[in-house]
Amino acid sequence: MSFFKKSPWVIHYDGSSCNGCDIEVLACLTPLYDIERFGIINTGNPKHADVFLITGTINEQNLEVVRNIYNQMPDPKVVAAIGICATSGGIFRECYNVKGGVDTAIPVDIYIPGCAVRPEAIIDGVVAALGVLEKKAAALKTMKASA
Amino acid sequence: MATRTIVPFGPQHPVLPEPIHLDLVLEDEKVISAIPSIGFIHRGLEKLVEKKDFLEMTYVAERICGICSFIHGQSYCQAIEGVMKIDVPERALYLRTIWGEMSRIHSHLLWLGLFADGFGFESLFMHSWRVREKLLDLIEETTGGRVIFGTAKVGGVRRDMESLTLKRVEDELKIIEKMSHELTDVFKKDSSVKRRTVGKGVLSKEDAITLGAVGPTVRGSGIASDMRKLGYAAYGKISWEPVIETGCDCYARCMVRCRELYQSFDMIYQAMAKIPDGPVDVKVTGNPNGEYFARVEQPRGEVIYYVKGNNTKNLERFRVRTPTFANVPPLVKMLGGCELADVPVIVLTIDPCISCTER
Amino acid sequence: MSQMSIGKVVSRSFLSRPATRLYPFEKRPFYKATRGAVAIDIEKCILCGICQKRCPTAAITVTKATKDWQINRLRCISCGACVDACPKKCLWLENMYSPAVVQKGADDKFHQLDKPGLETTKA
Amino acid sequence: MMVHVEEQSLVVVDKGQIVDKATQMSKEGFRLVQISCLAKDSYEVTYSFDKNYACAHVRVVLPKDNPELPSITGAYFAAFTYENELQDLFGIKVSGLALDFKGKFYKLSVKTPFAPQPQQPAQ
Amino acid sequence: MKTALCVVAWVVIAPFLGGLLAGVDRIITARMQSRVGPPLLQPFYDVLKLFGKQGVAVNVFQNYYMVCFLVFVIVTGALFFSGGDILLTIFALAVAGVFFALGAFSPNSPYSNIGAERELLQMMSYEPILIIAAIGMFMVTKSWHVHDIAGFQKPLFVFLPGVFLAFLFVLTIKLRKSPFDLSTSHHGHQELVKGATTEFAGPSLAVIEIAHWYENVLLMGFVYLFFAFNWVVAIPAVLVAYFIEIFIDNTYARLTWHFTLKSSWIVAGVCGVVNIFLIAFLVK
C-alpha cells in the first residue's frame, strides 16, 4: 500500500509568474479551499516535497534554480506546471528573456491551465498529479526490488 | 578563515512567495550586510510593444502582476489616454475607482496575511486570507476574474456594474469591513505582533525621501505622499486624506496599510453614492503619438507608466517603474543591523512585489 | 498591549463550522461573469480568422483549407479578446476552466470543451 | 468630460550638467522618481523628480556610439537601481556608480536587449 | 516484571499515541484557523509515505545521528515509564536532544546549522526548568523516582503551581509551538526554511517525526506527574494542557531566540525558584 496519495507534500516555486497564479496556489492552503484536507502541506523545502508546483515561465535566471530544486527533491516526485505561463509561456512567450514553459527546464507531469488558475483547477490538477505520483512510486519500488 | 556566516536567502524560500535573493552576512544572527539580487522574474515585457499593438498591450499590462493587476491596466490606459487625449466617460472613472480600491483592499488583506506568516503567526495568516476570499467573490462576480480582473480598456472599462449589483457589493463590503476590524485589531494591539514589528526596520523620514521610498513605506515614515491626490479617476471628487504614521518602523507601515483598508472601503462607498449613469467606454480611433508619464497610486505606492508613440500601432517605448522597484534601496537600508528572524518581516513590510519590479 | 488578541476569533472558529468549501465534494456554481475556457459554436463560425489575429497568445489556429478551428488550451489566457472580436458572435467564455492535462499536445486541439455539467450561474 | 491629465514638464540638459542638476534637485528636497531611457537613433535618458506632487522631468541625450553617463548616486543613492538597469538593458556605461552590479543586475539571455544595436545572445 | 511491561508498552504504544496526538493537534489547529484540516490519521500517512521515499542526504553520516536521536528518546521514555530516576531521565533526554542537534550540524548547510544552534539555545532555555521541576518533585515527594512521584497520594500541582506554570511555559518550546517554534518551523513558515530538519528527507525525516511523537508522549507523561494522585483528574488535565499549548500556538506570533532565552530563564527564576523556596520552607 502506498501512502503517496494520502500525503503529498508540495513545494511551490514562482518561476516568473505575475503572482496571479502564485497567490492562487497560496489561496489553496487557506481556509476556503484548505488543501490540507488531502494531507497536502506546503513544505517550502525541496527535500521534503513530493510535488513541485511551479508557476510562471522559465527565464534565463531561474532556469538553474528550478533545476536545482528539482534535483534536490527525492524520488518519487511529480512536477505540476501551474498557469498558462508555466504550461506554455503564455502572454510572455515572446519576451526576450523568456525561454518558455516549465518543460523547457524539467520534465513536467501535469499541466494545469488557467490565467490565473483557479484554486479549484489546482486542486483538480494536484489530485490528477497524485495518480502519476502513485505510478512513479510503484515503478521506484520495482526498481528497488530488482536492484 | 571566513569569520562570518554567509547565508543565501532565497530565491526559493518559503516565507517569500516570490523569488528574491539576499546574500546575508551574519554574526550569530545579526545581519551585518544584506545585498539583494533580483531579476528572477525579469521577462522583458516592456519590449513586447514591438510585437503587440497598443490596445493588445492592455492584456500584457494587466499581467505584469496578479495582485495589483487592475491598477496596472488602469495606469496603462491612463497613459495611453494621456497621449491620445481621450475623454473617458465619468461612469468608467468611478468604476475604475471602485475596482481600484477593491484591488487595494484585496492586496492589503493579502499582505496582512503574508506579513503574519512572515513572523510565524499562522492563524492570523489564515484568517486574513479567509476574509480576503469574501472580497474575491465580489471581484469575481463583478469582473469575471479572481485576480486578473480583465476589465481595463483604453477609453473606459470593459464591463459595467448594474446598480443592483452595486448595492449588493456595498452590503457585502460592509460585512467584510467588519470582519477586517477583528484582524487589524490584532495587528494593532497584540503584544507578540508588536514585539516583532515595533522598532524593526527603521526608515527615517529623511532616508525615506532621499532613498525614494513610495507608498505605505514612505507614509509609514510620516510623509504624506499618495498619488491619488493627483485626482485621476474619481479621486478628485471624493473626500479623503492620505494615511500617515510616524513610527518609521515595520509596525508603522503595517498600521498604514491597516488604516488604508478602511479608507478604501470608505472611498468605495463614496464612489458608489456618487456614480453617475452613462456609457462606460468610448471608441478609440487613431494611434498614439507623443509621450506621457502617468503616475498612479498602486497598493504598494506610486507606479510610473511612460509611453511614447510614433503614430503607429506599436508603441515606441513602454516603461513601467513600479513601487517595489523604488522601495528596494530603502529596503537595503532597513535590513542593515537587523536580526535574521527580522529579515522576512522587514522584507515583507515594503510589500515586495517582484513580478511588478522586474517586469 | 494585549495578549492573545486573536483569541476570540480563534475560539469562535474552533467552535463554529469551518469556512472551508469541501471542493471537490461541494461545488459552488461559478458567477455569470466568470471567465473560463473559450467555447465555440462551430456551426456559426465562418473561419474568418479574426479571432486568431486578435488572440494575444496565438492560441487559436484557423485553417481555412481544412475548415478547422483549433485552440491550444495551454496557451489561452481567457482574456476574451477573441470573443469581443468575433463578427459572428460564435465564441464565448465558459464559466468552467479548462481541465489539467498530463500530456502536452495530446489534448491541445479540440473544438468544444466537454460540458463539465456544472451550473454556470449564480446570483 | 476630460480625463485628468498630469502636466508634463520636461527640460533637456547636457550630459555634463546632469550631476549638478541632480544635486540641486536633491538640495531642493525633490525625490527621485525614476530614470528611464529610450534608445532609437540616440539615447534619451529621462530623470524624473517629484516634490509636492509636481513632477519635473530632466532629459539627457546621448549619442548612439559608446553612450556614457556620470552616475548621480552621489546625490541620490537610490539611483543605483536605475543606473544598473541602464547598464544592463541599454548598454550605457554609467561611471561612478555607488553600487555597481557590473552587468549582473539582471541575468539576460540577450545582451543589452533595448540597445539599438543588433542583439547577441549573452555569452 | 511490571517494569518490563511498562517499557514494552511505552515502546509499542507511545508512537501510536504520539501520532494520534499529532493528528488531533493538526485538526484542532485547522479548526482554530477556520479550516477542516487533515484526517485524524494523517501523521501516520505522512510517516508511512516518508518511509517509501528515496532517502537523499548531504553526507553519509547525517541520518545516523537521527537514528541515535530516536534510540535515545525511546530509552529516555523507557527510563521514565519504568519509574526510573527523574533527573537521569532529563539528562538522557538531553543526550537525545544533542544527537538531534548533531544531526542538524552534520550537513553543514546554513539553514540546518542555524537550526541546530537554535535547537541548542532552546535546550539551554528549558533545561533549568526541567531540573527545577525534578527538584521540586523530589522536595515534595522525597523521592527522585518517577515511580514514587507518580505514586504520591497528594496532588503535586498544588505544591508546585509555580513550577507547573514554568513547565507549561517550556512545554511550548519542547512541543515546537509558536511563539517558540524557532529551530524547525514545525508550523508555518519561517526564515530558516525547515531549520534543523532542512537537510533530512524520506525515511530519516520519518525517524525524526516518530522521535517527536515519542517525545511528546513523554512530555505528556511529565505533565501527568503533576496530577498523578488521581488518574481521573490527570488524564483530562494532560489533554487540557495540550489543548492550551495548541491555543497558544495559534494566538502568538513566533518570537526570537533572545526572547525565548530571556523569558524562559526569567520564568524559571521567578515562578520556579520562588516556588521551590516556598516548598523548602513549608514542606519539611
Place this chain on the structure above:
Amino acid sequence: MNILLFLLLFPAAMSLVFAILPANTFRNALVRISCLLIAAGSVYAAFVFNGQGYQSFKVEFPHIDMIFFGGEMLLSLFLLYKCIGIKKHEWYIPALIIVQAGIMAYCEMSGAVPEVDNALYIDNLSIIMALIIGIIGSVICYYAISYMRDYHHHNPQMKDRQRSFFFILFFFLSAMFGVVFSNNLVWLYLFWEITTLSSFILIGYPKTEEATRNAYRALGLNLLGGLGFAGGILYLVKFCPEHTVDLARVIASGPGLMLIPVVLISFAGVAKSAQMPFSSWLLGAMVAPTPVSALLHSSTMVKAGIFIIIKFAPVLSGTWAGYFLALIGAVTFLMTSIIAVTQSNAKRVLAYSTIANLGLIVACAGIGTYETLWAAVLLTIFHAVSKGLLFLGVGSIEHKIGSRDIEDMDGLIVNRPGLAVVMLIGILGMFLAPFGMLISKWMCLEAFVSSSIFGLPTGVLIAMILAFGSAPTLFFWAKWMGKIVSVPAGLAKGEGRVPGDEWTALVVLAVATVATAALFPVISWVSVEPYIVSLYHQTVSLSQGNTIIMSILLALMILLPLSFLAYPKKTKLVPRYLGGANVGDKGEFLGAMGVVQQATMRNYYLAGFFSEKKLTIASVLVTICLIVTMFAVVKL
C-alpha cells in the same frame, strides 16, 4: 613509605637530569622511561595503600624542618630576583613575596612552629590525587616530547629552552606529590609555593610580552592566595589554642577550633583553583604551550587548590563560612559557564569550563556533607581525565590545522577522524550522560537539595544555580561537537600524521575517559567510598538500578557509533539546500552581483547577548563580596 619518597624525589631528580640534557633521542627516551616509572609508581602506591585507610610516616632526616625553611626563603629570594624589571603597576608582587617570607620567617624565628611527628601520610584521597598526578601528569609529559619538537618547529622565532621546560615540568610533578603527601602544613606550604613558581615559569615560557605579563599575573594572584596560606599557618602557630601544623590534627579538630585557619587556607585554594575573582590567571595561562595548559588544568596546580579544599571539607561542613565558599564556587560555575558560550578559542573554552567545574567542586566541598564530598572527589577524577584529553587533543589539532579556533574545526570528522573521535570522547566526558562529569553533577544536585545549615534549606539555592549553570554548558559543548561533526563540502582527508607519542598519550587518555565512565561504580566503591566513610562513617552508593541504567546508556553510547559501520550507506547524496541558488555541489551558490560564494556558518557565539567583559566584572564583584562575607561569618 619508600614509594612515597620515590614519587617525591624521583621526578625532582630526573628534572635535574633534564636540566642538563639537550633535546635529543636519549633525552626523549629518558623522559619516556621516567614517565612510565612515575605512572607505575603511583599505581604501585595505590595498590599497596588502597584499603588501608590513613597511614602516616615519620621522616627521619636531620634538620629536615630547617631544610624546608631554607627552601622557603630561597624560593622567596628567587622570586624577588625574578621581580627585577617588572612593570610599575606590578609592585604588589614583590610586596606579597616579602610579606609572606616575613610571616614564615617570623613563625620560624620565634621558634613557635610545632613539630609534626609524621610529616608524610597517605590516604584514599592522596591515592586518588597521586594517580591523577602520576598517570595523567606523566602522560602529558610524555606527550610533551613530540609536542615541544613541533612547537619549536612551528615557532622558529622562539628560543628553544626545552631543557628548562622539562626541568620545571618534572619538578612540578614532585611538588604536586609533595602537596598531596605532606602532613606538615609548613612543608605543604613550600610545595604549594613551588607549584606557583613552576606555573609562573611555564606560563612565561614563550617569552613574548603577553606571556610575561600573564605569568606575572598568575604569580601575583597565586601569591595573594599564598598570603592566605601563610596567614593560616601564622594563626595556627601563634593564636590557635590547639597549636599544631599537623594536617590530620587540624582536620580532626573540627570547625570549632580550626575554622579560621581552614578558611584562610581555603582562600589560598580558591586562588589556586582560579575561582572567580582570581580566574584571570588561568585564562592568561593559555599562552603557554599546550602541555602546560593541560598540566595546569587537569592534574596539577588547580587540582592542588581543589585538593586542599576537599581535604578541609569536614571542617567546613555545616558552617556558614563553608556555605559562602560553596557559593563562590556556585557563582563561578554559573558565570563562567555562561561566558564560555561566547568563546570561540578552544583553549579559552576549555579554560572557562575548567574554572566552572572547579567551581562545582568547590561548591561541593564547601557544603561538605558526605554526599557532596563524594561527588567532589569523583568530579575531580573525571575532570582531570577528560580535560587532559581535551587539551592534548586541541594541541594536536592546532599543530595539524594551524588553528585553535573552534570554527576551524569543522569537518574534523572527515579531515582527521582520529583526532575528531578523541575530541568527541573528551567532550562527551565533560557533559553528557552517562559520562562521569554528568553523573557526578547529578549526584551533586541530589546532595545539595537535601543539605541544610541549621535547618535552613541552603543547599537548594546552590542546586538552583547548578540547574541554571548546566544549561549553557550543554550549549557550548554540544555546539563544539556540532562543529566537529559537520561536514563541509569538498573536504579532503588531512595530510600528515599525528606523531606517535602524541597519539599514545591521546589514546591512553581517551581510553581512560571511557573506562572511568564504565568503571565508575568500581572507582566509587574501591576508593572514594572508603575515604568518605573514614570521615563521615557513612557514604553514598549508587542504587543498583541506576548503575544498570547507566551501563545501558554507556553501552548505547559506545555501540551506536560502532554500529554506524553496519548502517546502510546507500543514500543518494545531493547538494545542501541553498535556496535553489546552488552552483555545483561544493556548497557554493550564485550570490548577489553574480558572484559565486561559499555558504559558511561561523561565529554563532551570542557575543552580543552575553558580554564576556560585563559578566566577568559582575561576577568578580559578586565573588569578592562573597569572600568578604565568608571571612566575616567565620565567627558565626
